[in-house]
Structures are given as C-alpha cells and as structure tokens.
Amino acid sequence: MEFEKLDKRAESMLVRLDEVAENMIITKKAVLSTDPLRLIPRTRLTTSPAREEEEILDWISPIEVSKYHNETCARQVHGTGERFLASDEFRDWKISPQSFLWLYGTCES
Numbered sequence: 001m002e003f004e005k006l007d008k009r010a011e012s013m014l015v016r017l018d019e020v021a022e023n024m025i026i027t028k029k030a031v032l033s034t035d036p037l038r039l040i041p042r043t044r045l046t047t048s049p050a051r052e053e054e055e056i057l058d059w060i061s062p063i064e065v066s067k068y069h070n071e072t073c074a075r076q077v078h079g080t081g082e083r084f085l086a087s088d089e090f091r092d093w094k095i096s097p098q099s100f101l102w103l104y105g106t107c108e109s
Helices: 001-031 048-060 065-075 088-095
Strands: none
Touching: 001 048
16 A cells, blocks of 8 residues: 555656656747747736746746745855955956856855
C-alpha cells in the first residue's frame, strides 16, 4: 500500500516536471521573441495588470519568492552593501551609459 502511494506521488511529480519543462521552453521562446507576451497562453491572463503579473510569475515558477526574500532580509546584517554602494566602481558604473558591472563572489558570504 505504501509503495502505491509513493508510485502515485512519483508519477505526479514526473507530470509536474513535464509541465515545468514545457513552460521553460515557452518562456525561452518568449524571451527570444520580439513580443514576449504573445507566446503566453491567453487563458492564464486576466484584465488586472497586478493580477496578470502575479499569474505570469506563478506560471514561470510556483515558488513563493517573497517568502525567501523576507527570510533573507531578516538575516541581513545592518550595513550590508554600504561599502559596495559607496565604491568608486559602483558610482562610475551608475553614471556611465551602456556600461556593465561584473559582480562575483559566493552566496551568503
């Protein structure tokens, strides 16, 4: 009986993975196209811009990003990033049109 439950759960997960893979392909095509919203199924969109954005984000990934963002913010040490924002490199990048700033490092370092 327990194996049947696990088998059904595994099958359900595989179906969901197929859906995610399909959404990734559609998203890639949308990003590479000149009109990204053209490829998003219209049945998923509503008339409210806020709701439309929410549905698009849910469609791309059902992960609750705000939850992880809030948890990360709660762990942030006071003054984090101030030295970087005051650096000459950042200020030069910010005022230079068509420039880029390459950031590197490890996560949560």
